[in-house]
Amino acid sequence: MNNKQGLVVYCILSALLLGASLSVSAKGDPESGQQLSMKGDGSGAPCMACHGPNGEGNAAGAFPYIAGMNEQYLYRQMKAYQTGERNNAVMSMNVDNFNEQQLHDIAAYYASLSKPASTSKDTDSELLKQGERLVSIGNWEEYIPPCSTCHGPNNRGVNENFPGIAGQHASYIKQQINAWKNGNRKTDKVQLMEAVAKRLSDAQIEAVSAYLASIPASE
Ligand code: HEC
Ligand code: HEC
The missing domain is CATH 1.10.760.10 (Cytochrome c-like domain)
Structure with a gap:
């Protein structure tokens, strides 16, 4: 070869x-996730401040679109900012206070939106x-x-x-x-x-x- x-x-x-190796079932509530996305985690800013009102992101700020991405993928990435597997000074602080259920809810909400053009x-x-x-x-x-x-x-x-x-x-x-x-x-x-x-x-x-x-x- x-x-x-x-x-x-x-x-x-x-x-x-x-x-x-992976087949975790989805368990987030998108309505609760939407509320949380507008409130933020207490120490950070609301998600839309950077990711936009429809999760479309922003090129100038290197803020990714998160709308329409896979729910489990989104959950895993937010978790990674909490554990330090991902490290970014602008993003990490925005999700560090959410508990497991809240992370699943937010993931379900963004996964339910359409991807941007x-x-x-x-x-x-x-x-x-x-x-x-x-x-x-x-x-x-x-x-x-x-x-x-x-x-x-x-x-x-x-x-x-x-x-x-x-x-x-x-x-x-x-x-x-x-x-x-x-x-x-x-x-x-x-x-x-x-x-x-x-x-x-x-x-x-x-x-x-x-x-x-x-x-x-x-x-
Ligand atoms: C102050 C700006 C800002 C705010 C507020 C913010 N983010 Fe982010 N977000 C970023 C940046 C910048 C990145 C990319 C960081 C990096 O390079 O890892 C990011 C990345 C992400 C990612 C990874 C996406 C991917 O494709 O892997 C997710 C998921 C995410 N943010 C969710 C959220 C959620 C949910 C909220 C609200 C609770 C939020 N963000 C609030 C700036 C922000
Ligand atoms: C051998 C498989 C493989 C190939 C080939 C590959 N990727 Fe990836 N890529 C991955 C995996 C797996 C992830 C998710 C990693 C994680 O779990 O965070 C990823 C994630 C990414 C991300 C992060 C997306 C986000 O939303 O945060 C970018 C950007 C990316 N890849 C770009 C590329 C580009 C550009 C190429 C081609 C030059 C490429 N990849 C080729 C496996 C691959």
């Missing part, structure tokens, strides 16, 4: 393993073309698999393990890839994403972020 085949087999096995105005076509190549074909010489291998058809996400990244704000995508590189994000237990992040150069990060932001988050 050569390196390329090895990488493909590794990706497929890892995806199967992850899928099989793509807002990217990027028209640098050379950059977008380079990004598209990396996202859809990868770069086998550098062991970079296509993002869609894990993030699913059109990069719109697969189950609770592989988040949708299509239509996400470029500033946020960039910030996450760098967070894996510099150790501020450790949510990825089997290092699937971390391994990819560590192989991406700054120019490649720029290109994939711009391209992903320019494609639709959903149909």
